Amino acid sequence: MTRIRMVVAYEGTEFCGWQVQPADRTVQGELERALHTILGREVRVHGSGRTDSGVHALGQTVHFDVPDGRPGFPWRRSLNAILPRDVRVLDAAPAPGDFHARYGAVSKTYEYCLWHEREFCLPQRRRFVWDCGPVDFARMEAAAKALTGEHDFAAFQNVGTDVGSTVRTVTDISRHVGATAHESVWRFTADGFLKQMIRNLVGCLVACGRGKLGVDEVRAILESGDRTLAPATVPPQGLTLVRVEYGPDN
Amino acid sequence: MTRIRMVVAYEGTEFCGWQVQPADRTVQGELERALHTILGREVRVHGSGRTDSGVHALGQTVHFDVPDGRPGFPWRRSLNAILPRDVRVLDAAPAPGDFHARYGAVSKTYEYCLWHEREFCLPQRRRFVWDCGPVDFARMEAAAKALTGEHDFAAFQNVGTDVGSTVRTVTDISRHVGATAHESVWRFTADGFLKQMIRNLVGCLVACGRGKLGVDEVRAILESGDRTLAPATVPPQGLTLVRVEYGPDN
Numbered sequence: 001m002t003r004i005r006m007v008v009a010y011e012g013t014e015f016c017g018w019q020v021q022p023a024d025r026t027v028q029g030e031l032e033r034a035l036h037t038i039l040g041r042e043v044r045v046h047g048s049g050r051t052d053s054g055v056h057a058l059g060q061t062v063h064f065d066v067p068d069g070r071p072g073f074p075w076r077r078s079l080n081a082i083l084p085r086d087v088r089v090l091d092a093a094p095a096p097g098d099f100h101a102r103y104g105a106v107s108k109t110y111e112y113c114l115w116h117e118r119e120f121c122l123p124q125r126r127r128f129v130w131d132c133g134p135v136d137f138a139r140m141e142a143a144a145k146a147l148t149g150e151h152d153f154a155a156f157q158n159v160g161t162d163v164g165s166t167v168r169t170v171t172d173i174s175r176h177v178g179a180t181a182h183e184s185v186w187r188f189t190a191d192g193f194l195k196q197m198i199r200n201l202v203g204c205l206v207a208c209g210r211g212k213l214g215v216d217e218v219r220a221i222l223e224s225g226d227r228t229l230a231p232a233t234v235p236p237q238g239l240t241l242v243r244v245e246y247g248p249d250n
Numbered sequence: 251m252t253r254i255r256m257v258v259a260y261e262g263t264e265f266c267g268w269q270v271q272p273a274d275r276t277v278q279g280e281l282e283r284a285l286h287t288i289l290g291r292e293v294r295v296h297g298s299g300r301t302d303s304g305v306h307a308l309g310q311t312v313h314f315d316v317p318d319g320r321p322g323f324p325w326r327r328s329l330n331a332i333l334p335r336d337v338r339v340l341d342a343a344p345a346p347g348d349f350h351a352r353y354g355a356v357s358k359t360y361e362y363c364l365w366h367e368r369e370f371c372l373p374q375r376r377r378f379v380w381d382c383g384p385v386d387f388a389r390m391e392a393a394a395k396a397l398t399g400e401h402d403f404a405a406f407q408n409v410g411t412d413v414g415s416t417v418r419t420v421t422d423i424s425r426h427v428g429a430t431a432h433e434s435v436w437r438f439t440a441d442g443f444l445k446q447m448i449r450n451l452v453g454c455l456v457a458c459g460r461g462k463l464g465v466d467e468v469r470a471i472l473e474s475g476d477r478t479l480a481p482a483t484v485p486p487q488g489l490t491l492v493r494v495e496y497g498p499d500n
Contacts, residue, residue: 009370009372009373009374010373011373011374011376056373056374058372058374076369076370077369080369080370085371085373085376086373086376087373088370088371088372088373089370090369090370119326119327119330119340120259120326120330120338120339120340121335121338122259122308122338123259123260123261123306123335123336123337123338124259124261124306124308124378126261126335126336128374179429
């Protein structure tokens with residue numbers, strides 16, 4: 001039995017998210033189908049976590065087990081020859097038997113791209129940005145600072161999960177240069193994220209950037225733990241899972 | 251009668267090129283349809299030139315005439331409210347009555363994006379690059395230098411046009427940094443380009459970059475004027491019309 005670890009990229013536009021579903025096209029479903037073609041048997045692919053419908057990935061990390069080992073088998077090349085073009089294996093290698101893509105993850109980094117020009121959104125960027133219009137970056141960065149650190153993020157979690165604790169440690173929320181002059185990129189790193197937490201945090205940051213919310217109100221929302229007080233979840237297509245980090249043993 | 255000049259961007263993926271056609275979806279067709287919705291009459295939109303099926307634009311320039319003038323009408327906002335999301339008006343303004351998007355153009359700039367990583371092409375970039383694999387940039391740049399200047403580019407023109415002269419002056423062929431570390435961007439500026447000339451020039455450059463052609467052979471192909479001696483036309487999706495320049499009167 002050999003455990004294989006892979007880094008996978010996908011464009012989420014035409015996927016109903018990560019997790020396998022009976023009727024819908026999903027990333028996990030495409031990976032498992034391709035492995036079935038190669039191995040002639042069903043194989044479960046474990047991801048570092050689910051991504052929602054429309055969310056992209058540059059560095060989703062996954063693992064699966066190959067019963068007969070197949071030493072030296074060219075997983076990357078073979079899977080990329082079978083997979084549809086909107087999902088690609090960037091890296092594949094044997095991993096320790098106790099490596100686990102989900103439980104071994106110690107931090108994740110996502111990026112959310114905003115489009116700020118009110119009059120148009122560039123067609124080439126429409127699948128990768130939310131066109132929220134003009135915002136005040138300084139106000140957003142003040143709110144980002146208030147949200148960074150160890151907090152109970154219950155106010156930023158959507159329903160439909162069964163996690164125990166809603167406490168997470170966000171180590172970074174920072175603004176970066178976008179692909180065009182009309183964009184900004186917001187990077188989020190944490191030990192983990194709750195369901196749609198980043199899309200809810202971005203909704204809060206943009207409300208601040210539009211002058212509709214102040215830092216004190218952001219602190220009050222965070223402390224309330226009340227989802228209904230925080231701004232609405234923003235669209236998925238601005239979001240990309242960039243990187244998953246594992247401990248020194250992996 | 252007022253002449254309106256506009257700068258238009260589009261993602262060419264789902265268009266059968268620029269030029270209006272009876273059955274197919276084209277950029278000119280979508281613009282003319284949107285103008286018909288606004289004006290209630292047929293209006294011809296003149297572009298700086300055609301782009302092929304699958305070719306993108308960041309700065310296609312167009313003009314059209316509005317019989318009743320409509321001073322102060324918000325063309326950009328109104329058209330963007332009607333147009334499909336893969337074509338956008340970036341700028342619109344009244345122009346002198348003798349401005350002509352095609353005949354007034356004094357130079358055009360295109361960019362072609364190459365993807366060099368052999369093992370995968372990032373899904374997010376697949377609509378905008380040609381994944382030609384590894385190449386030697388120095389060899390390509392030597393060939394680019396030989397192709398720059400005033401030449402008869404008959405060897406790089408595909409059939410199906412009725413141009414008089416095949417002499418063009420290419421003022422720039424240069425390499426630029428791509429959107430990711432796996433890409434290079436090749437910028438072409440000239441007083442005009444023949445049919446599929448850039449995609450034929452890129453085919454020639456990449457053949458040099460792969461070591462299959464030398465600079466002396468490139469010069470010989472250019473001098474021969476024989477299309478059959480030059481490498482094949484490369485795919486359209488790497489190509490973007492970036493900018494059209496007009497004379498000082500416009």
